[in-house]
Each structure stands twice: as structure tokens, then as C-alpha cells.
Amino acid sequence: MIRTEPLVFLALWLLRSASPGSCQDQPEQVHLSYLGDPTSMMVTWTTFRPAESLVAYGRDPGEAFTRVARGNATRFVDGGKLQRTMFIHRVTLRDLVPGQRYAYRCGSEQGWSRPHVFRALLSGSNWSPRFAIFGDMGLLNPQSLPRLKQETDMGLYDVVLHVGDFAYDFDTDNARVGDAFMRKIEPVAASVPYMTCPGNHEEKYNFSNYRFRFSMPGDTESLWYSWNIGPAHIISFSTEVYFYLHYGRQLVAEQFRWLEKDLQEASQPERRRERPWIITMGHRPMYCSNNDRDDCTRHESIVRCGLDPHQYGLEDLFYKYGVDLELWAHEHSYERLWPLYDYMVFNGSTEAPYTNPGAPVHIITGSAGCQERLDPFVPEPRHWSAVRIEDYGYTRMKIFNWTHLWLEQVSDDQDGKVVDGIWLIKEKHGSEVQH
Known part of the structure; x- marks a missing residue:
């Protein structure tokens, strides 16, 4: 189960205390997907070692990284000779305000991505995507x-x-x-x-x-x-x-x-x-x-x-x-x-x-x-x-x-x-x- 909470102090502590980590710990390949609900957005990224799946986010400007959402990771082994292993992290951001701009970072205390910004999609059918x-x-x-x-x-x-x-x-x-x-x-x-x-x-x-x-x-x-x-x-x-x-x-x-x-x-x-x-x-x-x-x-x-x-x-x-x-x-x-x-x-x-x-x-x-x-x-x-x-x-x-x-x-x-x-x-x- 994924929980989204306005954990202001936890979010700030995680971001400030995160060590640079190794390349294998660093979140990369960040991308968004829309699940059909304008109040939510899926964030997906990759690490090469196990880590927590966290996204710190908030309204931009003014509330960036004031909330934390938790998700989970799937272990994926490529079919090539080296059988390279990666961990695909998925976190759903919920309770978004349609049309609102948000800033976010994803990762864990082992390493955080650079900040990104997106705008939540509008609700209903009466708009022009x-x-x-x-x-x-x-x-x-x-x-x-x-x-x-x-x-x-x-x-x-x-x-x-x-x-x-x-x-x-x-x-x-x-x-x-x-x-x-x-x-x-x-x-x-x-x-x-x-x-x-x-x-x-x-x-x-x-x-x-x-x-x-x-x-x-x-x-x-x-x-x-x-x-x-x-x-x-x-x-x-x-x-x-x-x-x-x-x-x-x-x-x-x-x-x-x-x-x-x-x-x-x-x-x-x-x-x-x-x-x-x-x-x-x-x-x-x-x-x-x-x-x-x-x-x-x-x-x-x-x-x-x-x-x-x-x-x-x-x-x-x-x-x-x-x-x-x-x-x-x-x-x-x-x-x-x-x-x-x-x-x-x-x-x-x-x-x-x-x-x-x-x-x-x-x-x-x-x-x-x-x-x-x-x-x-x-x-x-x-x-x-x-x-x-x-x-x-x-x-x-x-x-x-x-x-x-x-x-x-x-x-x-x-x-x-x-x-x-x-x-x-x-x-x-x-x-x-x-x-």
C-alpha cells in the first residue's frame, strides 16, 4: 500500500541529510505517467542497488518538497549475458490539485534525483489537452x-x-x-x-x-x-x-x-x-x-x-x-x-x-x-x-x-x-x- 502524507519535517530531513551515495544508489531515468486520475501522477525511476522508494514534493512555488509519498521497487534482471540487475521504483503522488504546478525529487537517504517540475492535468472533459x-x-x-x-x-x-x-x-x-x-x-x-x-x-x-x-x-x-x-x-x-x-x-x-x-x-x-x-x-x-x-x-x-x-x-x-x-x-x-x-x-x-x-x-x-x-x-x-x-x-x-x-x-x-x-x-x- 502506498501512503502520501504531509510529512514536512521528514521530507526536509531526508533531503538535507542525504549523502551523495554511489552511482548505483543515485536515482536516474526519472519519468512520469498518467494513470487516468487528474489528482494523481506516477513517478518511476531506476537505481542499481536496493533503496527506499520516496518522492518529496509540493506545490511550486512555495511548498516544494513539503510532502513525502512512499512506493515500492521491482527487481528487474536484464536477459543479457551479464544478467545486470536494476531496481525500478514506482511512487504514486495523490491528492494533487488539477492544473497545479508541483516540484519533486525522488530517491532515498542513499541518494536523491535533481529537482523536477510538472503540472497536474486538468479534470473533466471540458478542456483542450x-x-x-x-x-x-x-x-x-x-x-x-x-x-x-x-x-x-x-x-x-x-x-x-x-x-x-x-x-x-x-x-x-x-x-x-x-x-x-x-x-x-x-x-x-x-x-x-x-x-x-x-x-x-x-x-x-x-x-x-x-x-x-x-x-x-x-x-x-x-x-x-x-x-x-x-x-x-x-x-x-x-x-x-x-x-x-x-x-x-x-x-x-x-x-x-x-x-x-x-x-x-x-x-x-x-x-x-x-x-x-x-x-x-x-x-x-x-x-x-x-x-x-x-x-x-x-x-x-x-x-x-x-x-x-x-x-x-x-x-x-x-x-x-x-x-x-x-x-x-x-x-x-x-x-x-x-x-x-x-x-x-x-x-x-x-x-x-x-x-x-x-x-x-x-x-x-x-x-x-x-x-x-x-x-x-x-x-x-x-x-x-x-x-x-x-x-x-x-x-x-x-x-x-x-x-x-x-x-x-x-x-x-x-x-x-x-x-x-x-x-x-x-x-x-x-x-x-x-x-
Whole structure:
């Protein structure tokens, strides 16, 4: 059980008396996650020796570090030859005031992290959350990261969505590359909730580095989860269960059943009225026009159509429940599709294709930066492809209200220029408005 108490004197004593400790005692790789409750926030970090799991925090300015929350740590052994051991600490901060700014430090008397600051998310559905969205960011060549850090410091984002592929790879060099990546992204991930889904580069040792390092809503070791923010219900899932069947075909069936149940609940009329936007995030896209042999370049994509004989396909499922927006990565480029179902375009109109469209909108944003560089496109765009950009960059999204959502693509190659942007406008949501 985790307790949160206003232990002013204990907090100050811990912070002032903490010895520098060794590198193994020092908290690192600090990151936040949002569990769906605006009065709470999860703090996760790593040490390399056992230690208490404490977070000293308070309102900023004026009450920094006046409260202490306690949590627990999970021992994680990497699957590499050295069997390196680390301790993943998790503490939930509770009784936060929505919209309030907080300062915090995490650790124990053996060592404390540097101070970080975050703002608790707002409550209810009547507000406009802002997101940075990207996939495929490695330790080497993370070209978009400096700009993302700067914009996070400027307060441009409420949440970051990382749509798979981290570090390249978490397990490389007995997980030292994973450690270095999490240190590198800490300035972003420790300041706003860092929400993730697994990609193909997380597969090693049954996705163990991914499952242990992150603390997403629900089961902390799950590959899928959902959560609410403002007027949106966001679903994160694993496309990788379709491609690594040596871990068990039953995982595909289990995730599919979970997705259908979650979509059924989110689509209930009273829930859809409160949070009309349903947005999915998964790593490998159903469609793409890149010049490679990835799943999305095939007519019968596994993610789209499912396993033989056409079981557990996601396109029909998402279409059935009126998913509005599908976010993908994996391809190291940016591609915006027309509203699309089964290779057929269902634009709202010729003049306003994204106003009341008849099918989900797909965005592929996998060019944040990694050592594999960018992916080229086929020379002629497909009839369902609206915009293709082969630059390093990332996507911004703002959900203004129940009917209007703004998406734009930022090119890091072009010094932060916005190179694409659309209004997605839906006066009605749900399966009844799909063609």
C-alpha cells in the first residue's frame, strides 16, 4: 500500500541529510505517467542497488518538497549475458490539485534525483489537452529531442505519446543502451506524462525491458492499456503480438478481446457524449507508401487483416466502433492519409475532406530520429495518401473540444517549420457516422 502524507519535517530531513551515495544508489531515468486520475501522477525511476522508494514534493512555488509519498521497487534482471540487475521504483503522488504546478525529487537517504517540475492535468472533459507525438527515437541520432526538450520547457505540452521503438535497443550492451536513452529523455519524460506503446525494437526477452521500465495504467507489465484525457479516450496497444508468435498466438486473441471490450465501453452513448474522441496508438501501421517490405506495404497487412484465416484484424474492429484517429510510427517518415477504410477513401467532401469524414484518419509519425535514418517513399503516392514528408520531425496535436482537433507536423530538418496541418472536425462521433 502506498501512503502520501504531509510529512514536512521528514521530507526536509531526508533531503538535507542525504549523502551523495554511489552511482548505483543515485536515482536516474526519472519519468512520469498518467494513470487516468487528474489528482494523481506516477513517478518511476531506476537505481542499481536496493533503496527506499520516496518522492518529496509540493506545490511550486512555495511548498516544494513539503510532502513525502512512499512506493515500492521491482527487481528487474536484464536477459543479457551479464544478467545486470536494476531496481525500478514506482511512487504514486495523490491528492494533487488539477492544473497545479508541483516540484519533486525522488530517491532515498542513499541518494536523491535533481529537482523536477510538472503540472497536474486538468479534470473533466471540458478542456483542450496538447500532445507531442512521435515514434522511433534512438540513443544515436535522436535529432528531434533537443527541440522537444525546449518546447517541453516552454510548457507547450500536457502529454508526450511515444509510439514505439526506443533507444535502439533497450537490451543492447546488456541494457546499458536502454539506461543511456532513458537518461537522455529524462528532461522531457520527467516533466510531462510520457505515455508509450511497444515497438519491434522492444521485442527482446519477451519485451521485458519495455514492460519493466514503464508504468502505464492498469497492469504495469501489460502491452496494452487505455486512459481518458479531456474529451478523448486513448487506447495504446501492441502491434508486435502479431509478429512474434513464438511468445504465443494466444496473446493476439487476448489483446483483441481486450480491445473489443474497451471499445464497446468507450462507445456507450453516455461515455461517447462525455469523451467523443477515440484515438488509438500502435507501432506498425496498417497502410503506408514507403519503399520497403514492411507489413504496411502489403495489400493484406497482418495488422489490418489479422492472422490467417483473417482472424483478429484491427481495421474492421476500429471501423465498427467509430475510431476517429489512428496514430502509427515504424516508418521513418511522416505520412497523412485520407479518411480510409478497406482501401476506399471516405472524405467528408471535396472542399473539406476532414470535416465529418466517413472513416478513420491515419497519421504515421516515425521520424523523430535514430541510427537507421529516414525511409524513402515509392515514387508515386497511393490514391489514399494525402501528404508524405521525408524529414526528421514529430507531430503536435491539440484536442480543442468535442468537435475540433488540430494536427500539425514539425520538421526538425527545417528548423521547426510546421510543414503540414489539418483540422479534423466531427460534429458527430461513432459507428453510425461511418460509411
